Amino acid sequence: MSSFARELSRTSPAAAAALAVAAGGLATIAGAWFFQYVIGLNPCPLCLEQRIAYYVVIPLAALIMLGASINSARSLLVLALVAIAVAMLWNASLGAYHAGVEWKLWEGPRDCSGPVTDFGNASDLLHRMQTTSVVRCDEAPWRFMGLSLAGYNVVISLALAAIALWGVWAQLKAPEKSAVSD
Numbered sequence: 679m680s681s682f683a684r685e686l687s688r689t690s691p692a693a694a695a696a697l698a699v700a701a702g703g704l705a706t707i708a709g710a711w712f713f714q715y716v717i718g719l720n721p722c723p724l725c726l727e728q729r730i731a732y733y734v735v736i737p738l739a740a741l742i743m744l745g746a747s748i749n750s751a752r753s754l755l756v757l758a759l760v761a762i763a764v765a766m767l768w769n770a771s772l773g774a775y776h777a778g779v780e781w782k783l784w785e786g787p788r789d790c791s792g793p794v795t796d797f798g799n800a801s802d803l804l805h806r807m808q809t810t811s812v813v814r815c816d817e818a819p820w821r822f823m824g825l826s827l828a829g830y831n832v833v834i835s836l837a838l839a840a841i842a843l844w845g846v847w848a849q850l851k852a853p854e855k856s857a858v859s860d
Contacts, residue, residue: 691852692755695845696742699762699838703736706834713827719819723787724776728831731769735762735838752854756846763842770835776828779816 710729713719721729742758778784825833 690746691848692845693743693746696739698841700739702838703732707732731765759842759845763839766835766839770832773828773831
């Protein structure tokens, strides 16, 4: 651990946790965009839904860092870290659901993993072909060491939730700073 990180976690655990969450979240989103735009793996609807937590958590972590820098109330910083932990735990459960769909442990959403049935007439079929997602949620286009991107999202989300909860614990344990110093 660098001396900056040690000093930050000692003086402002909430800011340290928020910095780690923001950095981890940014790296994860950058990785998702890399797979999408550079490698060409288009995301399915569940993949896109899993990104939402990062789009919420990264700015919230930035606000926590800002709040810590201006000596915001400890309760506000702790509440924001708890919100990050809850969001990342929700995202981990969504990723686990998605990984289960990929492993065919359960059915996924009908719009990205169900069979195409009830064609109706030719006009209906054409309309469905134009509006139906072709990226399937039940097929993992990439795996490394047995985990798909959804599986890695579970691991990353749990790690970020753990960092946020560490920030809650450490911030509550740290001595309270007075808002006005002489």
